[in-house]
Structure formats: C-alpha cells, structure tokens
Amino acid sequence: MNQLSDTAAFSPLYKEVKRRLTGSIAAGEWRPGEALPSETRLAQGFNVSIGTLRKAIDELVAERIVVRHQGRGTFVATHSANRLLFHFFHIVPRGGDKQYPDTATLAFRRGRAEPAEAAKLQLAPGDPVLRVRNLLSLGGRPVILDDLVLPQRLFQDLSEKILTARDNTIYHLYQTRYGINVLRTSERLSATLADAQTAKLLGLKKGAPLLEIKRIAYTYHSAPVELRRSLVDTTGHEYFSDIGK
Amino acid sequence: MNQLSDTAAFSPLYKEVKRRLTGSIAAGEWRPGEALPSETRLAQGFNVSIGTLRKAIDELVAERIVVRHQGRGTFVATHSANRLLFHFFHIVPRGGDKQYPDTATLAFRRGRAEPAEAAKLQLAPGDPVLRVRNLLSLGGRPVILDDLVLPQRLFQDLSEKILTARDNTIYHLYQTRYGINVLRTSERLSATLADAQTAKLLGLKKGAPLLEIKRIAYTYHSAPVELRRSLVDTTGHEYFSDIGK
DNA sequence: AAGTGGTCTAGACCACCAT
DNA sequence: TGGTGGTCTAGACCACTTA
Numbered sequence: 001m002n003q004l005s006d007t008a009a010f011s012p013l014y015k016e017v018k019r020r021l022t023g024s025i026a027a028g029e030w031r032p033g034e035a036l037p038s039e040t041r042l043a044q045g046f047n048v049s050i051g052t053l054r055k056a057i058d059e060l061v062a063e064r065i066v067v068r069h070q071g072r073g074t075f076v077a078t079h080s081a082n083r084l085l086f087h088f089f090h091i092v093p094r095g096g097d098k099q100y101p102d103t104a105t106l107a108f109r110r111g112r113a114e115p116a117e118a119a120k121l122q123l124a125p126g127d128p129v130l131r132v133r134n135l136l137s138l139g140g141r142p143v144i145l146d147d148l149v150l151p152q153r154l155f156q157d158l159s160e161k162i163l164t165a166r167d168n169t170i171y172h173l174y175q176t177r178y179g180i181n182v183l184r185t186s187e188r189l190s191a192t193l194a195d196a197q198t199a200k201l202l203g204l205k206k207g208a209p210l211l212e213i214k215r216i217a218y219t220y221h222s223a224p225v226e227l228r229r230s231l232v233d234t235t236g237h238e239y240f241s242d243i244g245k
Numbered sequence: 246m247n248q249l250s251d252t253a254a255f256s257p258l259y260k261e262v263k264r265r266l267t268g269s270i271a272a273g274e275w276r277p278g279e280a281l282p283s284e285t286r287l288a289q290g291f292n293v294s295i296g297t298l299r300k301a302i303d304e305l306v307a308e309r310i311v312v313r314h315q316g317r318g319t320f321v322a323t324h325s326a327n328r329l330l331f332h333f334f335h336i337v338p339r340g341g342d343k344q345y346p347d348t349a350t351l352a353f354r355r356g357r358a359e360p361a362e363a364a365k366l367q368l369a370p371g372d373p374v375l376r377v378r379n380l381l382s383l384g385g386r387p388v389i390l391d392d393l394v395l396p397q398r399l400f401q402d403l404s405e406k407i408l409t410a411r412d413n414t415i416y417h418l419y420q421t422r423y424g425i426n427v428l429r430t431s432e433r434l435s436a437t438l439a440d441a442q443t444a445k446l447l448g449l450k451k452g453a454p455l456l457e458i459k460r461i462a463y464t465y466h467s468a469p470v471e472l473r474r475s476l477v478d479t480t481g482h483e484y485f486s487d488i489g490k
Numbered sequence: 491a492a493g494t495g496g497t498c499t500a501g502a503c504c505a506c507c508a509t
Numbered sequence: 510t511g512g513t514g515g516t517c518t519a520g521a522c523c524a525c526t527t528a
Contacts, residue, residue, distance in 0.1 A: 048499090049499045049501095050500085050501090051499065055497085055498090069507085071505075071508080
C-alpha cells in the first residue's frame with residue numbers, strides 16, 4: 001500500500017526514503033555528528049518496513065553521508081581530521097606514513113569569477129568569489145601551494161581572521177560554520193614546471209617539476225562548492241589513488 | 246540452524262556464502278562472462294534464505310566481481326573494452342572525451358625480479374619475471390610510455406607474439422588466457438622530467454615535464470599480478486580521479 | 491508464459507553499547 | 510537491563526528478458 005509515490009516518476013520506495021533523509025540532513029534537521037532517530041522509529045515515521053528503511057540507509061552509508069555504530073545509533077558524517085586525512089588528502093611521503101599538513105594562509109582576497117571558474121562552480125561570470133592562497137608544509141618543509149576559489153554566496157562572513165583562526169581542517173570549517181559538507185571531489189592531474197614565484201615559495205629552483213592538481217569539491221546533490229588548484233613538490237612525496245574494492 | 250559455521254572463527258553467514266562464491270569464481274567454476282546459477286538455486290544449494298544469498302551477491306557486485314542483469318541473470322565480470330576505459334584507464338584529453346589508446350610493443354624481455362619489485366609482487370628477489378615496454382598513442386600521437394613487470398609464473402606461455410596479436414586490452418588477455426582478473430589497482434603519482442630516450446619516444450624535448458604513475462594491479466584476495474610504471478605527456482591530456490559517491 | 495533479478499514486508503534473534 | 514544496529518528467515522509481488 002506504500003508502493004505508490006506521490007510524484008509522477010516511478011522509483012523504488014527505498015529511494016524515496018533515501019531522498020527524504022538526504023533532504024532532511026541537507027536542511028540541517030540533524031547536524032553533522034548528531035544521531036538520527038533509531039531505525040525502528042524512522043521506519044514507523046516513514047510508514048515502511050525496517051528492511052526498506054535499512055536499504056535506504058545502506059546507500060547513505062555507502063555515500064558516506066551517515067555512519068552506523070552498532071549498539072549506539074546512526075550519525076550524520078563529520079569531517080574529522082582522520083576522515084580528511086584518509087579520504088580527501090592524497091599526498092603521502094615516499095615510503096613513509098601519512099602525516100597532517102601545517103597550513104599557512106598567504107593571501108585572502110575578494111574577487112569576481114572568471115568565465116571558466118563560473119562554469120565549474122555553476123555561477124554567472126563576474127559573481128563575487130573569495131580567493132585564498134595556502135602554503136602547506138609536511139614534516140616542516142613546504143610541499144603544496146593551494147589556490148582556492150569559493151563562491152562568496154556560500155561563505156557569507158568568511159574572513160582571513162576566521163580562516164586562520166580555525167583549529168581543524170578547512171573542510172571542517174565549511175561544515176561547522178557554513179553547513180557545507182564536502183562529500184565528493186573530482187580531480188585532474190598533470191605535470192608542469194615551477195615558475196619563479198612558485199619555486200621560491202616551495203624552496204625549489206625555477207623549472208623544477210611539479211604535480212598540478214585541479215579539484216572541484218561537491219556537496220549534496222553534486223552542487224560544487226570549491227575550486228582548488230594545488231602545486232605539489234613530489235621530490236619527497238607522492239599522490240596516491242586506490243581504485244576498486 | 247545454519248548459524249554455526251564449521252570454521253572456528255565467527256563470521257556472518259552471508260560472508261561465508263560470499264567467500265565460497267568468490268572461491269568458486271577464482272577457481273574457474275564459472276568463467277568470466279558466464280552466468281551463475283539463479284539466486285533461488287544458489288540459495289537452495291547453500292541452504293540459506295534468498296535474502297542472505299542476495300546480501301552476499303550485493304557485496305560481490307560492489308566489488309565488481311559479478312554483474313547483475315534483471316531478467317537475465319548474474320554474470321562473472323569481464324574486462325570489456327568499456328570497463329577498461331572507464332575503470333582502469335585514467336588519461337583523458339584536456340576538455341575532450343575519452344578515447345581508446347593504440348598500443349605498440351617496443352620491447353619484450355625475460356628477466357629477474359629486483360628486490361623492490363619482488364616485495365611489491367610478493368615474489369622472492371631473483372624470481373623470473375617478464376618485462377614489457379609499450380608506447381600508447383591517443384589521437385595518433387604518442388602520449389604514454391608503459392613499463393610492465395609480470396611474474397613469469399602467472400603468465401606461463403606469454404610471448405611477444407601472443408602479446409601483440411591480442412585484439413583487445415591487455416587486462417582482457419590476462420583474463421581470458423591466464424584466468425587472471427584484475428580487480429583493483431593502487432597508484433602513486435609524481436612529476437618528473439623527461440630523459441633523452443623518453444623524450445625521443447614521446448616526441449618531446451629532454452627536460453619536458455612528465456607525469457609518472459607507479460601502479461600495482463591486484464586480483465582476488467589482493468594478490469598482486471602486475472607492476473607498471475607509466476610516463477605521461479600531459480601537454481594535451483590529464484589524469485582524472487573521482488573520489489566519493 | 492516462464493524464469494530471472496528487484497522490491498517490500500513482518501518478525502525473530504544476535505551482538506554491541508550505555509547505564 | 511534496555512536500546513541500538515546486524516543478521517537471517519520465508520514469502521509475496523513487481524519488472525524485465527527471452528522464447
């Protein structure tokens with residue numbers, strides 16, 4: 001008796017449940033780190049069986065939108081330092097263990113979106129954006145130069161002070177202060193040569209080989225929220241990527 | 246009444262079913278492209294409920310070991326050209342669509358595993374290996390130089406003739422001729438500069454920036470089957486990586 | 491029409507966590 | 510001890526493919 005959804009397009013019941021749950025999370029009904037109601041209660045609330053409710057949550061778990069803890073409950077995923085380190089940060093020492101980067105903000109400016117940037121961020125050309133330049137160090141040595149472009153609209157009151165005062169990752173700041181949860185990234189990598197300015201910042205000679213990473217970060221419903229270009233000195237570090245399983 | 250597995254270690258019933266299915270597939274009981282028995286029959290065979298059987302297959306699908314087709318059956322996954330293109334081949338034209346590479350084999354030699362290679366391939370140093378050098382072209386221009394190291398033991402009769410006579414991807418050859426199904430890869434990327442020989446092969450100047458990719462390819466049970474080093478001219482192409490969702 | 495996978499249900503029991 | 514998620518069952522019906 002629940003098979004008929006009120007929308008015109010057909011879709012399985014558990015997809016509809018998943019959509020409503022995602023909507024509630026995106027709307028902030030349960031904040032990151034908070035527990036959802038128990039499966040029994042949610043199933044009753046949606047008027048579906050526990051099996052159907054669980055199938056919906058299975059997919060949210062697979063997409064890392066929520067996390068289950070047996071005996072405790074189901075929680076909205078957060079950007080803990082560990083999650084960043086193991087999920088969105090791909091630079092590791094050659095033959096060593098992962099380590100946390102130290103970030104120094106070199107520049108913070110307001111500007112307007114170039115046409116190419118606007119297209120990637122789904123903005124109109126000329127829309128206001130924030131431009132941030134960070135220098136990341138690993139093991140005390142500068143390794144990564146990051147240039148970020150953020151839609152001003154999504155980060156209303158973000159200032160250099162707020163940015164540098166954070167005591168956690170930048171994605172954690174997006175999440176806690178602006179309710180923006182980065183879930184997915186798309187990256188394009190290539191090799192390039194250091195120009196004079198970049199070489200100086202990274203302590204290299206002009207013309208040294210650098211790994212260039214262009215990233216688009218997305219939140220719920222594949223909405224883009226950040227553009228990032230990284231230049232990496234791969235003398236002592238590498239980018240890793242595991243595909244499958 | 247099925248809860249008790251005959252092994253000492255506890256594990257859910259569906260994991261045991263999954264393990265047996267993986268074992269049968271790895272043993273060649275059903276070849277790639279062939280259909281498994283229907284879910285009803287499998288459930289009866291394992292003496293479990295259809296739900297439990299489906300949960301086991303769900304995980305095999307997630308790991309791309311099998312593929313389901315509604316109304317037709319469940320099939321052991323194959324390395325179709327499309328699967329390679331969309332799953333294991335990450336070089337795309339800047340701002341263009343994916344295309345298939347043309348491969349030319351430049352060298353085929355027998356040798357012995359260096360210590361570092363042996364460790365990555367889980368061999369003993371000095372074990373016999375095959376060394377293959379391929380030049381891959383996209384849009385008629387050479388873009389990628391590949392150097393492969395393969396354990397001789399896994400590719401008994403592989404010769405330059407067999408390698409170059411293939412009419413499909415190299416992973417398809419592994420699968421059809423040697424029963425080796427590449428499921429997962431682990432890659433490390435860095436930037437480097439072209440030496441004289443590489444520059445000549447790729448039509449570049451010595452010292453041009455190149456993307457270096459070191460890959461280990463794995464089959465069932467995370468057994469390594471191939472070592473690969475790629476040098477990519479990223480003038481007109483990029484490496485892409487999508488994380489999440 | 492027959493057979494396959496896909497969805498959904500209702501309920502039992504187990505493993506784990508907090509108290 | 511009570512509540513949570515995790516596993517397992519048995520069966521009904523739907524959607525899709527093939528003959």
